[in-house]
Structures are given as structure tokens and as C-alpha cells.
Amino acid sequence: MPGDTARRTESIELDGSAGVVKARQLVRSLAQEAGLSLVDQTKLVTAASELARNTVVYGGGGRMEAEAAWSNGRSGVRLLFADEGPGIPDVELALTDGWTTGGGMGLGLSGARRLADEFDLDTGEGRGTRVTIVKWAR
Amino acid sequence: MTEDRGAQRLVELLADHEDDFVTQWVATVGESLSGRLSNAELERELRDLYAALRSGLASGALASREDGFAEIRSLLVELSRNRARQGFTPTETAISVFALKQVLEPSLTGSAKDIRAYLQLSRLLDELGLLTAEAYARTREEIISSQADQLLELSTPVVKLWDGVVAVPLVGTLDSARTQVVMERLLQALIDYNSTQAIIDITGVPAVDTQVAQHLLKTVVAARMMGADCVISGIRPQIAQTIVALGIEFGDIPTKGTLADALRHALDTIERDKRLAENRGSLL
Numbered sequence: 515m516p517g518d519t520a521r522r523t524e525s526i527e528l529d530g531s532a533g534v535v536k537a538r539q540l541v542r543s544l545a546q547e548a549g550l551s552l553v554d555q556t557k558l559v560t561a562a563s564e565l566a567r568n569t570v571v572y573g574g575g576g577r578m579e580a581e582a583a584w585s586n587g588r589s590g591v592r593l594l595f596a597d598e599g600p601g602i603p604d605v606e607l608a609l610t611d612g613w614t615t616g617g618g619m620g621l622g623l624s625g626a627r628r629l630a631d632e633f634d635l636d637t638g639e640g641r642g643t644r645v646t647i648v649k650w651a652r
Numbered sequence: 653m654t655e656d657r658g659a660q661r662l663v664e665l666l667a668d669h670e671d672d673f674v675t676q677w678v679a680t681v682g683e684s685l686s687g688r689l690s691n692a693e694l695e696r697e698l699r700d701l702y703a704a705l706r707s708g709l710a711s712g713a714l715a716s717r718e719d720g721f722a723e724i725r726s727l728l729v730e731l732s733r734n735r736a737r738q739g740f741t742p743t744e745t746a747i748s749v750f751a752l753k754q755v756l757e758p759s760l761t762g763s764a765k766d767i768r769a770y771l772q773l774s775r776l777l778d779e780l781g782l783l784t785a786e787a788y789a790r791t792r793e794e795i796i797s798s799q800a801d802q803l804l805e806l807s808t809p810v811v812k813l814w815d816g817v818v819a820v821p822l823v824g825t826l827d828s829a830r831t832q833v834v835m836e837r838l839l840q841a842l843i844d845y846n847s848t849q850a851i852i853d854i855t856g857v858p859a860v861d862t863q864v865a866q867h868l869l870k871t872v873v874a875a876r877m878m879g880a881d882c883v884i885s886g887i888r889p890q891i892a893q894t895i896v897a898l899g900i901e902f903g904d905i906p907t908k909g910t911l912a913d914a915l916r917h918a919l920d921t922i923e924r925d926k927r928l929a930e931n932r933g934s935l936l
Contacts, residue, residue, distance in 0.1 A: 557897060
């Protein structure tokens with residue numbers, strides 16, 4: 515991305531609920547550093563919480579990579595959630611509100627897409643799942 | 653055979669210089685702890701260790717796991733536990749063992765026997781040092797897990813707010829274990845205080861994601877099954893916007909911005925129920 519400078523990427527192992535808590539804390543501090551408003555901080559932390567839990571529950575564990583982002587003079591936070599799990603066979607269905615295979619509310623993935631400014635889902639049956647989200651400061 | 657003679661030499665060395673060694677040992681260790689442990693206490697600990705080491709070696713044992721060293725092992729575990737509890741670092745704990753090597757060095761003559769003796773002691777002390785590291789780590793883990801349990805207990809009080817109204821102020825992360833505790837406490841409090849109104853206040857919950865919401869909903873459903881009305885309060889602006897964006901619906905569960913609003917709502921409901929009951933009574 516133009517204007518992006520090389521930044522230190524922080525990585526967190528997502529292997530259980532303790533990892534989810536750690537991810538939330540890291541994301542909150544990055545969001546504060548990036549100057550996100552309290553509402554946007556909360557939205558990003560919540561989206562991260564959903565995606566991190568998905569990584570643990572459906573992906574069988576993985577990692578989160580977090581970094582500060584810059585574009586057109588705006589600062590933000592970019593998060594990547596990656597697992598080597600079974601992948602999502604039907605992306606359309608997985609992004610449908612209320613659809614779940616795990617007994618949750620079925621709003622995590624679709625909700626995270628609404629909470630973030632940019633959302634990218636790279637998955638397929640048998641090749642794991644990579645979700646990237648970005649939240650920009652207003 | 654040579655092994656025996658080596659241990660023999662060690663026993664002699666330790667016996668001949670007992671007072672010397674212990675004094676220097678205490679001084680070396682004391683320096684590293686920079687006065688955070690009284691000298692008298694340190695000397696008592698190290699003298700006990702020294703005696704246990706001597707009696708272990710005298711019994712012919714050379715490896716730390718042998719029966720002869722059972723006493724020093726248990727002394728070291730105890731010492732490590734205390735150090736961990738008092739907030740010393742793992743290095744400061746292990747130094748109590750390793751410093752003895754340093755103390756012994758000047759007394760060696762350089763003869764083959766002495767070198768063998770020193771190597772044997774060195775290997776033994778390495779093993780014992782590792783033992784302290786393990787005991788230290790285990791104690792820290794125990795402390796952490798007991799603190800987690802205490803937090804679980806501490807952070808979920810159920811308070812009686814008014815006649816017939818109980819409230820749970822939630823603070824921190826709401827996971828499955830916490831929800832279970834909250835739910836049990838709340839349901840018990842409804843009975844204990846003979847209450848019909850329950851308020852769950854989430855002012856102290858930093859983020860409400862779908863898992864937290866699901867846990868909240870389950871708690872409300874359980875309270876309702878006992879005939880109580882439930883209000884969720886402490887919905888701050890950023891939480892409200894996040895919940896809407898996520899798509900979570902609280903259905904017909906009343907939600908309020910502040911605990912005060914929730915209390916007013918609960919009292920109004922009690923009042924209305926009372927009036928309804930009176931009207932029904934006068935009709936009969």
C-alpha cells in the first residue's frame with residue numbers, strides 16, 4: 515500500500531481463551547496509539563474478539579498479527595487472523611447472519627465485517643482461513 | 653571404587669571447613685539478595701542445607717534423586733516456594749545453591765582428587781539448582797491459578813439494591829466460567845432476598861461480543877424461569893453502537909443506560925404489580 519512504512523508486526527498465539535484475551539488487550543492498545551475514537555476502539559476490539567475466537571473454535575488455533583497502518587494520511591490498525599484449520603467451504607453461507615455450526619449466535623464473522631472498515635476473507639475447504647481487517651481513524 | 657574416594661574427599665572437605673564455608677556462603681548469597689532477607693534467617697536456611705548436603709554425601713549418594721538427598725530436596729523445595737512467594741526472581745532463588753561452588757573453589761588444592769570432588773559437587777549442585785527452578789515455577793503457577801480463582805470469586809458479588817431488587821455489577825471479561833458463577837449467584841440471591849427484580853450491570857465490561865451477549869441472554873432466561881424480571885444496565889454509547897453493528901438483538905429484555913435508570917424501572921415494575929394485585933383484590 516502506498517505510504518505504508520515498515521512497521522513492527524506483533525504476533526499472538528491463539529491457542530485458547532487466554533489467547534483471545536491477550537489479543538483483545540493488544541488490539542485495544544494499538545487502537546489507542548492509532549488515535550481511534552472510543553467507539554471505533556470498541557468496535558475493533560469486539561471484531562478482533564470475534565475473529566480470534568473463531569480462529570480458536572473453528573480453526574483449531576492459529577495466530578493473530580497486528581500492526582499499525584497508514585494510508586492517505588490516516589492512521590489505523592491492521593489485523594490478520596490465520597489458522598491452518600479445515601477452512602470455510604461456503605463463504606456466502608458463513609457470512610449470513612445467524613448461521614452457525616458451533617452453537618454461537620452466528621454473528622461473529624458477519625458482525626466483524628460490519629465492525630471493520632476493510633474486510634478480506636481468504637479461505638477454502640482444506641486450506642485454512644485468513645481474515646484481514648483494517649479500522650481507520652476518522 | 654574411585655567414585656567412592658571422590659565422594660570421600662568431598663565429605664572431608666565439607667566437614668573440615670564447615671564454619672568457613674557456611675559463613676562465606678551466607679555472605680555470597682546475602683549479597684545477591686541485597687538485604688531483602690535477614691542474615692539470621694538466611695544463615696539458618698543455608699546451615700540446614702549444608703547439613704543435609706553433608707549427610708547425603710556421607711550416605712554415599714552422588715546423584716540428587718538418590719534417597720540420601722531426600723532431605724535436601726525437600727528443604728530446597730520449601731526454600732524455592734518461600735522465595736517465589738516473597739517475590740524473589742528465579743536467579744535469586746537458584747543462587748542459593750550455585751553460590752556454594754564459588755565458596756568451595758579457593759579451598760581446592762588442584763590435586764586430581766580435589767578436581768574430581770569438585771566436578772562431582774558441581775554436577776550435584778547443578779541438579780539441585782534445576783530442582784529449585786522447577787519448584788519455583790510450580791509455586792508461581794499455583795499462585796497464578798489461585799489468584800484467578802480469587803478473581804472469579806471477588807468480581808461477581810450480587811447485592812441487594814432495594815426491597816425485592818438485586819443487582820450484579822459485572823467487571824472484566826465474561827467467559828463461560830464467570831457466567832456460570834454469575835448465574836448461580838444471581839439465582840440464589842433471587843431466592844435469598846425474596847426478589848422479583850434482577851439488574852445485570854455491565855458498566856465494567858470493556859467489550860460486549862457475541863459470546864458475552866449469549867452468556868448474558870442465558871442468564872436472563874434462567875432468571876425469568878424463576879419468575880424474576882431482568883434488566884441489563886450500564887450500556888455505554890460505544891457498547892450500544894457495537895452491539896447494533898454486530899447485529900445482536902436483546903429481544904424484549906429491557907436495557908438501560910445507567911444502574912439508576914434500571915433501579916427506577918425495577919421499582920416502577922414492583923409498584924405496578926402491587927397495584928394490579930390490589931385492583932384484582934378489590935374486584936373480587
